[in-house]
Amino acid sequence: MRASFSRGDLETWSYDDAYAAAASDAATLFEGAQRIVCVAVPYRTRDAAARGPLRGRVSNYAWSQDYHHTLRAMLAELAAMMDDFAGASVARVACDTAPLGERAAAARAGLGWIGKHTGLIAPGAGSYVFLGEIVTSLALPVDNALRKTCGSCTRCVTGCPTGALRGDYTIDATRCIADLTQRTDPIPRALRPLIGDWVWGCDICQVVCPPNFRTTASVSEAFEPNDEGAASPDLVALLHLRSGEYKRRYRATAMGWRGAAVLRRNAAIALGNLADRSAVPALVTSLGVDPHPMVRGAAAWALGRIASRAAIEALQSAAGLERDTSVRDEIGLALAEASGTPPAAAPLEHL
Ligand code: B12
Numbered sequence: 314m315r316a317s318f319s320r321g322d323l324e325t326w327s328y329d330d331a332y333a334a335a336a337s338d339a340a341t342l343f344e345g346a347q348r349i350v351c352v353a354v355p356y357r358t359r360d361a362a363a364r365g366p367l368r369g370r371v372s373n374y375a376w377s378q379d380y381h382h383t384l385r386a387m388l389a390e391l392a393a394m395m396d397d398f399a400g401a402s403v404a405r406v407a408c409d410t411a412p413l414g415e416r417a418a419a420a421r422a423g424l425g426w427i428g429k430h431t432g433l434i435a436p437g438a439g440s441y442v443f444l445g446e447i448v449t450s451l452a453l454p455v456d457n458a459l460r461k462t463c464g465s466c467t468r469c470v471t472g473c474p475t476g477a478l479r480g481d482y483t484i485d486a487t488r489c490i491a492d493l494t495q496r497t498d499p500i501p502r503a504l505r506p507l508i509g510d511w512v513w514g515c516d517i518c519q520v521v522c523p524p525n526f527r528t529t530a531s532v533s534e535a536f537e538p539n540d541e542g543a544a545s546p547d548l549v550a551l552l553h554l555r556s557g558e559y560k561r562r563y564r565a566t567a568m569g570w571r572g573a574a575v576l577r578r579n580a581a582i583a584l585g586n587l588a589d590r591s592a593v594p595a596l597v598t599s600l601g602v603d604p605h606p607m608v609r610g611a612a613a614w615a616l617g618r619i620a621s622r623a624a625i626e627a628l629q630s631a632a633g634l635e636r637d638t639s640v641r642d643e644i645g646l647a648l649a650e651a652s653g654t655p656p657a658a659a660p661l662e663h664l
Contacts, residue, residue: 314333314336315333321487323486336413337414339448342407342411343450347450348449350404351415351444351445352424353419353425354445355529356373357531363541367591368510368542370512374567376543378539378565379567379569381409392447404448405449406447415445418444425442430519432518436524438528439519440519441519473518474490474509475490494511494514497572499607509583510586512579512583539566548580548584549580549584551580559572559573578607578608579611581614582611582615585617596612596619599612614646614647616628617648617651618651628648
């Protein structure tokens, strides 16, 4: 974990040595901790993709109610049984709630092996499993780690569009589409075209992973998709998502913690990547009226990618009206790229 942090792999997260130390010591979660009982819960469901033009893609883990709540409720039941058995408070639950190397713990508990995509792969269930833990002061018998690896398979490494996976079981998370779609600052320009139509998370490294070809279905109704379009939201509707609708539709899902502007920004990037001219009017509206500069900037980028006459005219007129310097920069770059002239000196970060 420390090596990964010092390489900058998790730079978009505020992880440091202190986090790594806490995440490797269950006693920081529960004084007197002796063991971690690890749980892997299969969540893969039927595909919930609706058909139609201008649709984005959401990762399977976010189609349903937020898994953190579901897992915590499951774990709490188990922890209560342990407390009853011991006649004392001997268990504390965790699921992505406190510093804890959940994959490392699960691998050591023998639940599966860590794949080259860095996900824990559980035999039979694959990597579509959520991890949860019960930290306990009971000195339960210890399981052994599996002796299994991905061998020579590199499908996730070659399948990852952004080159985030190195093939040595490490990831540069700053390039991972799951990370990019969660960023609250502008997504680096060079990576935007590689995101394709993903608007939240990404499953490519799991879809191409052979142990996932035949896997156990989800074990709980709670992981069922919220609606038929949960996997493929309408991009124009998402581009215009306001905070009321965001709260109603997404707050209780795993997409509900970064705010509506992040989803609008992601919709603009996806529309730019689909490069369908029918999206121009919606993007022009966004460029003109979206209250968030990051979203207006992404709309400008998308219009530059589409580069139709209407898109270029809208960029030109917005250039004279826009007051935010970051958006003006985006408009300038979009116009330069649309006309095939690379900008002389890029005012924005270029990866
Ligand atoms: C930050 C984070 C992210 C970041 C960074 C991911 C990453 N690979 O580090 C981003 C936003 C990119 C992300 C994406 C996703 N995430 Co996430 N994420 C986390 C979080 C909060 C922390 C992970 C972390 O500490 N990373 C730092 C690295 C260094 O540690 P690590 O990956 O946990 O473990 C490594 C080391 O411990 C080391 N290691 C230690 N011991 C050993 C032993 C052996 C033998 C080996 C080889 C290695 C090894 O290698 C491990 C693998 O890299 C965890 C929850 C948690 N608290 O653990 C969820 C978690 C890892 N995420 C999860 C999920 C579901 C996802 C996504 C599938 C969601 C999606 N579809 O978009 C993707 C998968 C992307 C990918 N290929 O990793 C699940 C993973 C379940 C699983 N089967 O492994 C977790 C455990 C949440 C949960 N409770 O279920 N995530």
